Amino acid sequence: MSKMHVTATVNGDEVEFLADPRETLLDCLRDHLDLTGSKEGCGTGDCGACSVMLNGRLVPSCLVLGVETDGATIETIEGMAPEGALHPLQRKFIEHAALQCGFCTPGFLVAAKALLEKNPDPSESEIRYWLAGNLCRCTGYDKIVRAVQDAAAEMRGAA
Known part of the structure; x- marks a missing residue:
């Protein structure tokens, strides 16, 4: 072929x-x-x-x-961060220890960025729903959700 x-x-x-x-x-x-x-x-x-x-x-x-x-x-x-500086989501994932082995992290970050571009002020349930297609066997998801909430607040200027 x-x-x-x-x-x-x-x-x-x-x-x-x-x-x-x-x-x-x-x-x-x-x-x-x-x-x-x-x-x-x-x-x-x-x-x-x-x-x-x-x-x-x-x-x-x-x-x-x-x-x-x-x-x-x-x-x-x-x-996600073409200039070399970390995107707010990347920083918040680090700050909140929202990753462990890191295998799923790129997918979570891309999905979270897509969510925040569509909805800059999502509720916790909206974040959980949006990220439901991303699986993680290490973190338990709470730290990921908190990192997305914190990044959303920062990106809105509310942090």
Whole structure:
């Protein structure tokens, strides 16, 4: 099977790569673009570890074919703080110890950022609902929710 040429905007930069028509976006990000922040947890879209923004929508990159992203805009965890300074969510995850092994953290951060862009003042139940597609076996979720609440307050200027 021949590879297909894909041009997309990833984290603000136009990129080109060749993708096998069966390769997932996750595989293309990791193997062709060296963006290894997104992790493959389940390969079935159930865990959230590979979450990215695709044309403004939160998606599991393990369920999207790389060739489907031709002309698309993609945001990964690597694009969360492009200037090198940590995003408020990243800082709050550290401050609240909202991570342990770290495997799920990129997906949680991308999902939380998507939530705060859509709703800058979410309630605790809205945060929990929004992040329900992200699984963590280490933290128990409370610290993650507190970190998102604290980051939301800071980003609104209320902290």
